[in-house]
Amino acid sequence: MASLKALYASDGLDRPEFKTNMNVDYVIHYKIAADKAQTEAGFTQLIEALTKVGLASEVRNGDESSVLVFVKVASDKYLNTHIYRERVQDWLYGVRATSLEKDLDKAFESEPVSEAERLRTVYLLMTKPKNEGGAGITPKTGQWEQVVSIFPLHDHKFNSSWIKEWSTKYYLNDQDLNRIRNRFGERVAFYFAFLQSYFAFLLFPASFGFAAWLILGRYSWTYAIVNSLWSVIFFEWWKKKEVDLAVQWGVRGVSRIQHPRTQFQWDHEAADPVTGEPTKVYSPIKRLQTQLLQVPFALACVSILGALYVFCFGIEIFISEVYNGPFKSYLTFTPTVILTAFTPMLSTVLGNFAEKLTEAENYETNDAHQAALIRKIFIINFITSYTPLLLSAFVYMPFGNLMVPYLDIFKITAEKLSSEKVIITQGFEINPDRLKKQIIYFTVTAQIVNLALEVVVPYVKRKAFKEVEKVESKMTKKDNQAAASQDAPEERAFLKRVRNEAELDVYDVAGDYREMVVQFGYLALFSAIWPLTPLSFLINNWVELRSDALKIAVSSQRPIPWRADSIGPWLEALGFLSWFGTMVSSAIVFLFSGDAEGPGGDPSNVNVWGLLLCILLAEHFYLGAQALVRHALSQIDSPGLQKERAERFTMRKRLLEDSLGPEATDRPVPPTAQKGEKITREALEAEARKESTGGGRTPEQSFWLRQQGMDETIQIGRKLISQAKTEKN
């Protein structure tokens, strides 16, 4: 494996397997199924399909039950015509404002092909449906079930310098993001740009939060208001920045160019009302019916996860606040154990269900599918992440005392289970530090654990997997060396490295976004409880930014460099959290400010109408601030938008000159500058002569002949003016 150690060893990059990618564009990991004849037939089809779209291939041994197919473009010139077509499409869809050079060579001279562009085009060539000119290879589905994955090879030289540079840098600039963009595509670059902006924005609440922690203490109105305002500004600013980046990267509006989903099932084909081309149609009514299933799905999520939380919450309170029997210190961990065991399980089950549901909604394009899936994932994450704190703040603290009688159920159960017949209990008292403890757990402990998991777990998993394989190989007495010995000695190291990369996880940017959005939610909803929250996130995100880079470089396959013009559906999620956060934090501050015990478990201590008024005001404060910030930001020019305007201006001018000649932009000159009527007059004089010889003059003609030329009009006008009696005189 291209392990971190190897990559950073002083001789790392001198090692032959890291020096070259053998000009390979993509590697196809092809599994050998039990039915070998079928596998061979499938393999033949694969190579034929690749060759048909102009791709060259080489095959080598993979692990013991797979082969690796190496793919590259047979001719760069042929690839260029494809890239040119893509660029033309961009121009037609308005993604690029500058039109293209007509000459191919010139076009590529002025705009060379970036690595991301090349890899994306080759990937599309392999995966696009046959009727759109691709090979139609769809990993893991249908005819191509044996294709485990299709991945490009890492550029380890770049990766190593990238990681080295970032780990010694405090702040990432546009150039750094640009490099990511050229290697991994705009979708990944957008994630890093977002994370970097978020990190930079965190500097303010981190320092303000620190000051608030020192001076204002917990549950401060000032902190809550500043925090809410900050979240509004950050959200609106990012919306603008996103557009700006998209323009700078030349991908603005790229989401309009949709890649059809291969799994899409259509009802019938119909002619497009606009282009007349046949398009595949799926009844929107049917889809709506499936979409409506989201309502029971959301309810199921709420009730299943909610029930779990309420149950654990009950046990926890019972044990920590009421129960006073033996093993108390151990039993305290019961709810944590239950939650740790069940939450991931339930999340996975619900996540799979969400995927099935989205599948059934049968979207036509990949983007629509992704967006619908992300919305569901967000609901699940929202519930799993925030329910414990919401329960503590709005159930435990105000209603704690009312709950105690219901906790007897645990007492009875415990009595039945234990040998002692009477469980010793202590008087119930609200624990005012509960909220703070929880938020510290979620914002510090959980983040550290999570970070560790992200880096360590894949590593351990891989190691363990390797060991198991080794043992298995030994047990089946299969000489693994046999396969390797087939490798040419000069390729051996390279192939070993590729086999390792084939086993890495696929990098999923949505997971990283999810993590950050959930974190933003903690900040927006609960940071008034513990104003050091943003500081903790600031530190975490500095590391996160680097560890995510490491994740891509070391523990994932190189991602397909997709384009994107936004962070997509996560934007909605951020907006929602910013809005909801304003209301939740105002409610929390209202309940607990002054006295950290808040209502102290007794709902009669809560001023309900005050609380509602406070939420109502907070919400309108949010809406007002949003409108204001939006207006203010819209007044500010940005380099991206300026660039776009300049490009459009140049394009328009050029188009105009191309199609109408350079004089089209000149102003028309009036026929005869000083004596405008002369032309008409001559005609009319002819008319007049005609009249005298019997031809009729129309009243209109007579009307306009009364004063002949400008000078006469002026003369008569002056006469009329001098004759007039004005009011004053």
Next chain:
Amino acid sequence: MASLKALYASDGLDRPEFKTNMNVDYVIHYKIAADKAQTEAGFTQLIEALTKVGLASEVRNGDESSVLVFVKVASDKYLNTHIYRERVQDWLYGVRATSLEKDLDKAFESEPVSEAERLRTVYLLMTKPKNEGGAGITPKTGQWEQVVSIFPLHDHKFNSSWIKEWSTKYYLNDQDLNRIRNRFGERVAFYFAFLQSYFAFLLFPASFGFAAWLILGRYSWTYAIVNSLWSVIFFEWWKKKEVDLAVQWGVRGVSRIQHPRTQFQWDHEAADPVTGEPTKVYSPIKRLQTQLLQVPFALACVSILGALYVFCFGIEIFISEVYNGPFKSYLTFTPTVILTAFTPMLSTVLGNFAEKLTEAENYETNDAHQAALIRKIFIINFITSYTPLLLSAFVYMPFGNLMVPYLDIFKITAEKLSSEKVIITQGFEINPDRLKKQIIYFTVTAQIVNLALEVVVPYVKRKAFKEVEKVESKMTKKDNQAAASQDAPEERAFLKRVRNEAELDVYDVAGDYREMVVQFGYLALFSAIWPLTPLSFLINNWVELRSDALKIAVSSQRPIPWRADSIGPWLEALGFLSWFGTMVSSAIVFLFSGDAEGPGGDPSNVNVWGLLLCILLAEHFYLGAQALVRHALSQIDSPGLQKERAERFTMRKRLLEDSLGPEATDRPVPPTAQKGEKITREALEAEARKESTGGGRTPEQSFWLRQQGMDETIQIGRKLISQAKTEKN
């Protein structure tokens, strides 16, 4: 005057003055000032300026202290080059998707010039600044102070058929609106389209409201919810319809083409960062400072008008509910008299102030100026229209009893003023019908009065004005006939008609919008009090639609046919009212449902937290419904958007073929379909030979030479597969 009677008299259109407009495009009404020499000089400049931009002119006597300058384009060919330029500009700004014919004659053959287009171009020719190729005439300001107005002449033949047709028709279709558009431009057409859509949408709440009135009674939750939902649907639908209409009329995005405001004052000139052309700059900070004055302005509006209302409200309650002395029946009218006298006065004062403020904000374009002004006007109208009802619902009904002691001030004043020393009072009791009476006043009485005023007042005003003039003429013994006698006999009737049109008001579409938006507000905010409100509006609007047409045709000068792609800032106002209305009506229903007396004057009867919760829920119901409706509507295709897509598709295809040749859309063919590597192979074989003669082969080359051609790859792959041990076997 082209009076209604004359227009509809059986011989109306046979009268010579209505038959022809003498080919006149515009009439300039030029006032003769006391300083005749100056007036003459100004007049000379006017005629010269007109001639310079290619306009022919004739001058005739106006009334006794003015002359009329008749303007027409000297040559149609010259006008066409101007119109062509405008169309090119439209194309450059993306307003029109189809590109233009290069040949002028062909271009005008396929798309003839509409009357609105012609008139707009001529008007711009007269009023655009000199550096943009216009004559720079700005009525009533600076050098052109003597220019009272510039107006086109009515087409009475069209007007008469228009009014006749509409008054016999129940429903207006797209064709009717299209005719308006071709005559009066899109700005006016948008008003009628909006009014027609609003009218059609009212059918539902009118019938539902009638049913609710019969079955559910006042203050019904069902009615309030349905009404609020309706307002959301109408608002979202109209937003879509607006875009659709703009596309169908070919004006989508026309608001991007801005006409600079002649009154704009700039600080300095700077080069545009994009085009490099010098642009006039006014510091946005300065403007922001001026804009901040809006805050004290709004507060002043609220406090001045609020104070007036509270004062009258106090008197009214005192007289109607407490006072029981002499003249009670007459005194009841005191507040109405005060309000009727002061509201229009204060509105006018505040309106003028709003205009001054907007002037000081110094916008660069007419649209920005208009939008800023309309926002202020909306605030004033909001306060004057809804304060009385809001006071009754949320002050009188809940706090009535608490107010009574403060009403003693009136009692003492009355006692001081009256001869009797003791004013007889009766016990104060809340009048539960007050709200209903008020809403009926505002939705029925006021609407009828308003309608009458709109049609009758201008007529009476004109008549009276005429009489005064006649008397004055007689008194000064000035023989008015003298001026008229200068008229050529064949022109006399025509000139009389033009002199009449010169005296008509300028049609202001903003006033009509204001009326409808305020009406929509009553519906959204208060119709739960009296569910017959929408029915009354339905009837009113049927008449309104026709009377507005009549106003344009008969009692206003023909409007300049401006373009527009939306109803502009009124859209925001509608959205605001729909949102605010949901909250207000839910609060009203909460307070009064079940018992029309509501809190009965005693605030302790109000369930404050229930009320707040109700408002909170209503608001989120609104936001949720809005998101849902928006989503649903976005799924529906519309003819306009389809047309736009089709146009853009055709344009793209044509552009592509024009610039890259027709083969550009074809798919590239892979170099050699079956044996993709051959080309490279030959080169590599040469390489191989080179190697054998001492040249080195790179590892990359060796890697790709191991399997030569597709067939070999397949063969070796099959071998590898057959050798592999699969997990199953």
